[in-house]
Amino acid sequence: MTRLAAIHGEVIAAHGRHYLVEVSPAELRWCVTRGRRSDYACGDQVLLTPEGAADGVIESALPRTSLFSRSVEHRTKLLAANPTQLAITVASEPSFSDELITRAAINAHHQGMRTLIVLNKCDLPETDAARERLHPLLRAGYPLISLSALADVSALRPFLAGERTVLMGQSGMGKSTLVNALVPDANTLTAAISTFLDSGRHTTTASRLYRLDAQSSLIDTPGLKEFGLAHLPLNRIARGFPELADWHGTCRFANCGHRSEPDCGYRQALDTGAIHPRRFELMLRVLEAEGSRRSHGH
Ligand SMILES: Nc1nc2c(ncn2[C@@H]2O[C@H](COP(=O)(O)OP(=O)(O)O)[C@@H](O)[C@H]2O)c(=O)[nH]1
Ligand SMILES: [Mg+2]
Ligand SMILES: [Zn+2]
Numbered sequence: 001m002t003r004l005a006a007i008h009g010e011v012i013a014a015h016g017r018h019y020l021v022e023v024s025p026a027e028l029r030w031c032v033t034r035g036r037r038s039d040y041a042c043g044d045q046v047l048l049t050p051e052g053a054a055d056g057v058i059e060s061a062l063p064r065t066s067l068f069s070r071s072v073e074h075r076t077k078l079l080a081a082n083p084t085q086l087a088i089t090v091a092s093e094p095s096f097s098d099e100l101i102t103r104a105a106i107n108a109h110h111q112g113m114r115t116l117i118v119l120n121k122c123d124l125p126e127t128d129a130a131r132e133r134l135h136p137l138l139r140a141g142y143p144l145i146s147l148s149a150l151a152d153v154s155a156l157r158p159f160l161a162g163e164r165t166v167l168m169g170q171s172g173m174g175k176s177t178l179v180n181a182l183v184p185d186a187n188t189l190t191a192a193i194s195t196f197l198d199s200g201r202h203t204t205t206a207s208r209l210y211r212l213d214a215q216s217s218l219i220d221t222p223g224l225k226e227f228g229l230a231h232l233p234l235n236r237i238a239r240g241f242p243e244l245a246d247w248h249g250t251c252r253f254a255n256c257g258h259r260s261e262p263d264c265g266y267r268q269a270l271d272t273g274a275i276h277p278r279r280f281e282l283m284l285r286v287l288e289a290e291g292s293r294r295s296h297g298h
Contacts, residue, residue: 006049008046009045009047009056011044011046013209014042014207017033018031019031020196021048023050028054031046031055034057034059041067041069041080042079042207042219046059066081068081068113068166070107070227079168079219080164085165087167089118089120090120090170091124091130092119098282099282100225101117102279103227106240107227108240110232110236115142116142119131120149141243149178153178153181156178160182160218161213164217164219165216169223173223179210183218189208193208207220207222229290230290237283237287238258241279241283243269243279247268250265250268
């Protein structure tokens with residue numbers, strides 16, 4: 001029996017240690033891994049050994065240009081490989097978490113990714129209040145795209161062109177509605193995947209890559225409530241605030257807590273209005289939470 005040579009593919013869905021790999025638009029293969037490895041992610045470029053008509057074994061992944069992941073307890077969960085930007089979906093209602101947005105954007109910045117905010121359900125009367133809450137992010141320079149996924153998603157399309165975008169959001173924000181509007185055959189692939197897994201419940205808990213065109217793709221991630229940053233060095237957290245760019249390293253004390261120490265550079269940024277007070281407060285909250293998590297060895 002001849003052993004087939006490894007071929008190249010791209011992971012388009014990740015379910016535990018099962019990966020759906022696109023070898024070509026007409027050739028999808030469900031792959032397992034060597035040695036029970038589970039550290040591949042949607043968007044990974046992989047080498048696989050084909051088996052039969054529709055299976056395979058992933059041998060290795062090519063080097064990544066970026067990796068979007070979050071920490072849960074002491075574990076790192078991979079959400080997407082090689083993304084160029086993050087789109088955070090929020091909605092006029094239900095209410096969204098400022099801290100979740102902040103944490104995800106810090107992580108994206110650390111990976112060299114741009115972050116967009118997509119405000120969905122702009123047909124609802126709560127939209128003005130939601131915009132007010134997003135104002136500090138606007139001031140920090142994040143693009144805000146307002147739309148109603150039920151009506152028209154065209155405002156978002158130019159931002160997705162030529163990019164590999166990770167789509168993230170809390171559940172209920174309309175992320176699935178948005179994906180279905182952007183990717184007309186999204187449901188077909190989802191149905192094929194649930195048939196393979198023989199269970200609908202997996203389909204909402206994994207990342208999925210959709211092609212928008214030859215140059216653009218979208219990686220949909222599971223709805224999440226928390227975004228742990230234990231996998232980031234603590235000193236990357238303040239660096240994730242683009243409006244503080246001119247103030248890094250200007251605190252008098254290297255271990256400055258940015259609350260009451262004299263000559264704190266970041267408080268100077270606050271005093272001059274460079275950073276919005278709510279962003280400053282969020283920065284301290286994230287810094288302190290992640291700092292105590294690390295010192296308690298979690
Ligand atoms: N009014 C309004 N409702 C929306 C819009 N987009 C989604 N929804 C509704 O919000 C609810 C949650 O949507 P879904 O896409 O399942 O959210 P997900 O949990 O983020 O995937 C559903 O009832 C949708 O119909 C929108 O633009 N306007
Ligand atoms: Mg959904
Ligand atoms: Zn300071």
